[in-house]
Amino acid sequence: MAKTKHDLMKDASEIVHYDSAGIPLYVKSDSLSEYPGMRALCHWHDDLEFIRIREGEMYYKIGSRTVLLKEGDCLIVNSRQMHYGYSWDRKECRFLCILVHPRLFSANRTLYDRYIRPFIKNEQAGFLYFPASADAGMEDSAEISGEISSLLEQAVRLRERQSPGYELEIIGLMHLLLGRLISRGLLCPSADPASPLSRPDPDGAAQRAMVSYIFQNYSVRITLDDIAAAGHVSRSKCCRIFRDCLQQTPIDFLNQYRLQVSRRLLLEDGLSVTEAATACGFGHLSYFSKLFRESFGCTPKECRKSAQIQSE
Numbered sequence: 001m002a003k004t005k006h007d008l009m010k011d012a013s014e015i016v017h018y019d020s021a022g023i024p025l026y027v028k029s030d031s032l033s034e035y036p037g038m039r040a041l042c043h044w045h046d047d048l049e050f051i052r053i054r055e056g057e058m059y060y061k062i063g064s065r066t067v068l069l070k071e072g073d074c075l076i077v078n079s080r081q082m083h084y085g086y087s088w089d090r091k092e093c094r095f096l097c098i099l100v101h102p103r104l105f106s107a108n109r110t111l112y113d114r115y116i117r118p119f120i121k122n123e124q125a126g127f128l129y130f131p132a133s134a135d136a137g138m139e140d141s142a143e144i145s146g147e148i149s150s151l152l153e154q155a156v157r158l159r160e161r162q163s164p165g166y167e168l169e170i171i172g173l174m175h176l177l178l179g180r181l182i183s184r185g186l187l188c189p190s191a192d193p194a195s196p197l198s199r200p201d202p203d204g205a206a207q208r209a210m211v212s213y214i215f216q217n218y219s220v221r222i223t224l225d226d227i228a229a230a231g232h233v234s235r236s237k238c239c240r241i242f243r244d245c246l247q248q249t250p251i252d253f254l255n256q257y258r259l260q261v262s263r264r265l266l267l268e269d270g271l272s273v274t275e276a277a278t279a280c281g282f283g284h285l286s287y288f289s290k291l292f293r294e295s296f297g298c299t300p301k302e303c304r305k306s307a308q309i310q311s312e
Helices: 109-120 141-161 166-183 204-217 224-230 235-246 250-267 273-279 285-296 300-311
Strands: 025-031 048-056 058-062 065-069 074-077 083-086 093-100 127-130
Touching (some): 025 141, 048 058, 065 127, 074 141, 204 235, 204 250, 250 285, 250 300
Antiparallel strands (some): 025 093, 048 074, 048 093, 058 065
């Protein structure tokens, strides 16, 4: 069975396991089938995230915005944006993902302050989307997507070969990629409707606060009022934000996170079914087992047994 792919802090930020200790760089080919329910957890991180779809398609949520990524499309998610990818109809999607921490671009402070800092510090700059096919609002999108795709694929090949100094080459490619975007004026917020820059709505701060509250308090009883209060919004607005950003009710999101944590406790920490349910805030074992089966296609006991067999 696929394990939960993200380790998250209680503020919903991802603990990124970089390829090499001390080098904040992550390069990987990935598949949606590796994620429970073909859906990643909603999270954020300080790193810039670069996505290229190799095969299939997936939906990508950044704040309340949804982008349907198709084969050849590229996406750049800005630092500290809430986001996740998922499959609508459980069809496979293969993609490459590269995370680069902004400090890798800060060797020269003047260049960093002039070109990189204004983009990553602008909370209104959510993401850049480059479709592989010509877009009506951006005629050269296919050309730009092709350039980005080429650089990202080169980075993945370097990571796979791991020749001495490959990290320097990958970092060089990422500098080249950002340099080309800057030369086209694409890393600066623009009023031009043809710009690929999309801005998240002002509910992003409330969304992050409510998701963080759930991650911090999932092990105890939580009500809808508690979640709404964490975001300083009304119950109705709380439900609307979760519906728009996560396609779930707040309680459904809470239960889904509890289930993912319980699965890890069962498989990795060796807790009993009762212990895992209690540790994740489920008051009734039968309800926990019902939701677990609906989410993972097996009962908690079957999940543990399957993992033990695979381990043996």
